[in-house]
Amino acid sequence: MKHNQSSLPNLLDMNASEIEALGTPLGWPRYRTTQVLKWLYQKGVSHISEMTNLSKDDRDRLQGVATISRMACSVSEMAGDGTGKFLGKLDDGLAVETVMIPEGHRRTVCVSSQVGCTLDCGFCLTAQIGFRRNLSPHEIVDQVWHARKSLGQGEAITSLVFMGMGEPLLNFEAVAEAIQRLTNAEWGMVMSPRRITVSTAGWVPRFQDIQRLGVNLAISLNATTNHQRQLLMPAVNKRFDLMQIMEASRAYAKRSDRRLTFEYVLIARVNDSVEDAKRLVKLLRGIRCKINLIPFNEFSGSSYQRPSQEVIEVFQQTVRNGGYDVYLRRSRGVDVLGACGQLGRMASEAAHIVPKGLRKGSANARS
Numbered sequence: 001m002k003h004n005q006s007s008l009p010n011l012l013d014m015n016a017s018e019i020e021a022l023g024t025p026l027g028w029p030r031y032r033t034t035q036v037l038k039w040l041y042q043k044g045v046s047h048i049s050e051m052t053n054l055s056k057d058d059r060d061r062l063q064g065v066a067t068i069s070r071m072a073c074s075v076s077e078m079a080g081d082g083t084g085k086f087l088g089k090l091d092d093g094l095a096v097e098t099v100m101i102p103e104g105h106r107r108t109v110c111v112s113s114q115v116g117c118t119l120d121c122g123f124c125l126t127a128q129i130g131f132r133r134n135l136s137p138h139e140i141v142d143q144v145w146h147a148r149k150s151l152g153q154g155e156a157i158t159s160l161v162f163m164g165m166g167e168p169l170l171n172f173e174a175v176a177e178a179i180q181r182l183t184n185a186e187w188g189m190v191m192s193p194r195r196i197t198v199s200t201a202g203w204v205p206r207f208q209d210i211q212r213l214g215v216n217l218a219i220s221l222n223a224t225t226n227h228q229r230q231l232l233m234p235a236v237n238k239r240f241d242l243m244q245i246m247e248a249s250r251a252y253a254k255r256s257d258r259r260l261t262f263e264y265v266l267i268a269r270v271n272d273s274v275e276d277a278k279r280l281v282k283l284l285r286g287i288r289c290k291i292n293l294i295p296f297n298e299f300s301g302s303s304y305q306r307p308s309q310e311v312i313e314v315f316q317q318t319v320r321n322g323g324y325d326v327y328l329r330r331s332r333g334v335d336v337l338g339a340c341g342q343l344g345r346m347a348s349e350a351a352h353i354v355p356k357g358l359r360k361g362s363a364n365a366r367s
């Protein structure tokens with residue numbers, strides 16, 4: 001268990017059973033654990049003294065054995081289209097980015113699961129800062145809490161996507177515990193698991209675990225041949241090639257009542273041809289799914305380019321003709337680098353990390 005500056009353990013670093021165990025020597029009845037958890041996840045308090053339905057004695061005794069230390073967060077940048085990017089400051093000086101995307105009455109929050117990423121996808125800005133560390137469950141939940149706090153009257157988070165910095169399936173235990181805190185209907189943030197999507201670059205052994213959590217799975221595919229995938233996503237492709245991913249996706253879709261989502265970042269002259277679109281249709285044959293097309297968002301240091309609107313539309317129509325629901329994701333928050341594949345710049349600046357593409361002598365380019 002991590003200790004903060006006060007040297008007392010942080011209640012947010014504990015799961016429900018650990019908090020219950022903390023109350024045992026204090027002689028607490030079980031419902032007191034639920035009261036504490038509600039203060040943490042439904043009211044979002046930052047001090048034990050604010051837990052006003054606990055007696056003064058109980059609060060004092062709890063303050064003697066634990067504390068609350070939340071991640072500090074600021075709305076750092078707001079794009080012209082209303083997309084907000086938050087920078088969460090972690091205890092060890094690192095930082096993490098979260099994005100809130102408004103669309104009509106909908107509010108989608110895109111959370112990060114790691115600082116940086118171990119995978120090295122060629123079209124991804126996060127990949128350029130390398131891997132720093134996994135986020136803890138509360139560092140994930142606090143991102144959602146801060147996004148929720150920024151909402152106006154009558155607004156609510158309508159969906160949550162694990163599509164920010166990092167590969168969530170490589171930090172599965174923390175992501176699963178965070179989802180438990182976000183969805184618990186008794187003391188948690190009461191979000192529906194149906195409104196949560198975990199996006200993976202293709203970490204096959206964890207697909208089944210995601211199914212057990214009751215949330216949605218999205219697979220960042222981005223290629224229709226192994227050769228292409230090796231070029232774009234070499235680290236994950238080395239472990240699980242395209243055929244293994246398609247086999248696991250097929251098995252997942254058979255067992256699930258939910259539609260799988262495939263994400264496909266469209267990159268000019270790399271994976272955006274009509275032949276690619278036709279191969280994609282063939283690959284997905286027999287899988288109940290939808291496809292999100294994400295035109296590449298250009299950033300400094302990347303040699304990849306966004307396809308023309310005409311090429312994007314032809315690709316979309318070809319996949320649609322193949323019988324699939326295929327959606328074009330509008331680029332939101334591009335002016336603050338808050339769009340897909342663009343998280344990492346503020347986090348690296350805050351932690352004084354120089355992204356690979358900007359290091360001296362690099363000629364680089366990057367879910």
Ligand code: SF4
Nearest residue numbers: 117121124127166367
């Ligand atoms: S695309 Fe996703 S999995 Fe790949 S490097 Fe970026 S954050 Fe990691």
